[in-house]
Amino acid sequence: MVGGGQLARMTHQAAVALGQSLHVLAVSADEPAPLVSPNVTLGHHTDLDALRGFAARCDVLTFDHEHVPTAHLRALVADGVKVHPGPDALVHAQDKLVMREKLAALGLPVPEFAAITDVAAAVKFGDAVGWPFVLKAARGGYDGRGVWMLSGPEEAASLIPELLAAGTPLLAERKVAMRRELAALVARSPFGQGACWPVVETVQEDGICVEVLAPAPGLSRELADSVQDLALRVATELDVVGVLAVELFETDDGVVVNELAMRPHNSGHWTIEGARTSQFEQHLRAVLDYPMGATDPVAPAVVMANVLGAAEPPAMGADERLHHLFARFRDAHVHYYGKQERPGRKIGHVTFLGDDMAEVRKRAALAAHWLSTGVWPDGHEIH
Numbered sequence: 001m002v003g004g005g006q007l008a009r010m011t012h013q014a015a016v017a018l019g020q021s022l023h024v025l026a027v028s029a030d031e032p033a034p035l036v037s038p039n040v041t042l043g044h045h046t047d048l049d050a051l052r053g054f055a056a057r058c059d060v061l062t063f064d065h066e067h068v069p070t071a072h073l074r075a076l077v078a079d080g081v082k083v084h085p086g087p088d089a090l091v092h093a094q095d096k097l098v099m100r101e102k103l104a105a106l107g108l109p110v111p112e113f114a115a116i117t118d119v120a121a122a123v124k125f126g127d128a129v130g131w132p133f134v135l136k137a138a139r140g141g142y143d144g145r146g147v148w149m150l151s152g153p154e155e156a157a158s159l160i161p162e163l164l165a166a167g168t169p170l171l172a173e174r175k176v177a178m179r180r181e182l183a184a185l186v187a188r189s190p191f192g193q194g195a196c197w198p199v200v201e202t203v204q205e206d207g208i209c210v211e212v213l214a215p216a217p218g219l220s221r222e223l224a225d226s227v228q229d230l231a232l233r234v235a236t237e238l239d240v241v242g243v244l245a246v247e248l249f250e251t252d253d254g255v256v257v258n259e260l261a262m263r264p265h266n267s268g269h270w271t272i273e274g275a276r277t278s279q280f281e282q283h284l285r286a287v288l289d290y291p292m293g294a295t296d297p298v299a300p301a302v303v304m305a306n307v308l309g310a311a312e313p314p315a316m317g318a319d320e321r322l323h324h325l326f327a328r329f330r331d332a333h334v335h336y337y338g339k340q341e342r343p344g345r346k347i348g349h350v351t352f353l354g355d356d357m358a359e360v361r362k363r364a365a366l367a368a369h370w371l372s373t374g375v376w377p378d379g380h381e382i383h
Contacts, residue, residue: 002045002054003064004031006337006346007264007280010272011064012037014280020288024064025054033064035338048072055081062242062287063263066094067140084190084241084287085262092238093262097138097171106237108230109256116170122156129174135159138169147207149175176256178249182216183267184231187243187282187292194235195282195292196228197275202247202267208344211364214270214302217357219250227255234260243268243283266306266346271295273333273351274302299353301360305368307348309341314374318347321374325350325367332367347372 001008004026012033015022023039034040041057043050045068052075055061060082073087092099100113114125116135126133135156137146146168150156163170181204186196198215215224231246234257245265247258268279277285277293285292314321318336325332329352336348350367354360370376 001025001033001062001064002051002068004028004033004040005064006032006339008033008064009036009337010269010335011264011280011283014278014284018281018284020284022284023054023058025050032337032339046072048075051076052079055079060084060287062283063090066090066262070094086239086241089238089240090262093260095138095169096136096141096259097169099260100171100173102238103234103257106233108234109254111176111256112174114172116160116172118164119153119157119160122150122160122172123153125172126150126153126156133175134173136171136173137163138171140168145207176249176251176258178251178256180216180250181258182219182227182248182250182255183212183265184227184246184248185243185265185268185271185279186228186231186235186246187279187286188232188235188240189286189292190241190289192236193292194232195277195295196232197268197271197279197295198297199224199227200267200270206344208306208308208346209266210306210308210368211361212267212270212304213357213361214274214297214304223250223254230255230257242286243279269335269349270302270304270351272335274298274304274353300355301357302351302353303357303360303364304349304351305364306346307336307350307368307371309343309345309347310373311343312373313341314372316374318371321371325370329363329367332363334367334371 002025004024008024009032012022021039024033024037025041025043026034041054062084070087070091077083100110103110112129116122132149132151135148135150181202182199183202184199188194201213201216202209203211235244243264245261245267248255249258264279264283271278274297276296333351339347341347352360352364
């Protein structure tokens with residue numbers, strides 16, 4: 001796996017259970033995966049020689065992130081390396097404009113969009129679809145970074161030249177009037193077998209996912225089925241091998257595709273305890289061309305809450321917070337990523353399972369807040 005972040009760390013845990021050795025290419029030894037994996041090569045994902053040397057010791061190459069240059073991946077494929085997902089698929093997760101153009105050509109629901117090469121193109125787009133509209137970096141954005149809401153021509157004239165001068169490729173999208181955000185997680189093998197988990201609701205704050213509710217509350221069976229079919233079609237049309245996350249906006253008229261990720265994804269962390277087969281094991285099954293595992297949820301309601309670094313450093317250490325959490329919530333499932341705590345940084349997640357979504361969600365939110373801040377919300381007592 002190229003990349004040493006928390007996704008590689010959790011994939012390593014799944015590999016152990018399958019009797020596999022996950023080899024990790026990491027930039028530094030203090031990343032989340034190198035802290036737990038004995039099979040680590042230090043090197044940069046933009047260094048073709050490092051990638052070639054790393055791939056020579058592996059049976060198949062897959063990814064913790066989408067940042068490996070497409071040209072490097074094509075060179076590895078030409079060398080005979082098994083790369084899953086391949087560069088022709090992965091480019092749709094690397095470049096939002098390429099993704100938009102492909103999905104639109106397939107007739108799939110996407111917001112109106114346009115490439116932005118100068119301020120005039122942005123003003124033309126805003127005048128046509130209405131202000132404000134969403135400006136995005138076509139490559140490299142994540143967790144709310146690389147996304148701007150432009151309210152008018154003056155704001156466009158102020159921001160766009162600076163971004164273009166920095167070499168940031170841009171696209172514009174119509175602002176979608178959405179009810180909520182959904183995510184469909186599927187997996188596909190080289191053999192062509194597909195599998196999908198229940199559609200989930202993702203809750204965002206300041207562009208960062210804070211909660212995942214599985215299954216999405218109140219989602220009709222018909223819409224859930226159509227969203228799963230859409231995600232499986234995307235995986236097939238793009239020839240994705242591995243896990244694919246399709247992030248969507250639910251609107252009054254159905255759904256609109258927001259973004260794609262071709263790797264284990266934050267919206268699927270709930271599957272570790274909440275599904276028969278986790279996204280991490282399924283990703284390994286897919287890239288190794290094993291039969292897909294069952295994806296049934298193991299409880300009526302599962303909630304995953306991200307643990308974010310607090311704005312102010314907590315008074316007590318992470319281990320002490322964990323001690324107190326387990327004393328109060330014996331059914332909490334905690335995953336720390338081995339990261340230094342910084343404001344807004346994803347340092348872990350906590351998952352709860354139960355029968356009532358509202359109650360499970362309440363417990364998950366309280367647990368995540370405590371692990372982040374070391375403070376229970378004012379006036380709340382837990383017995």
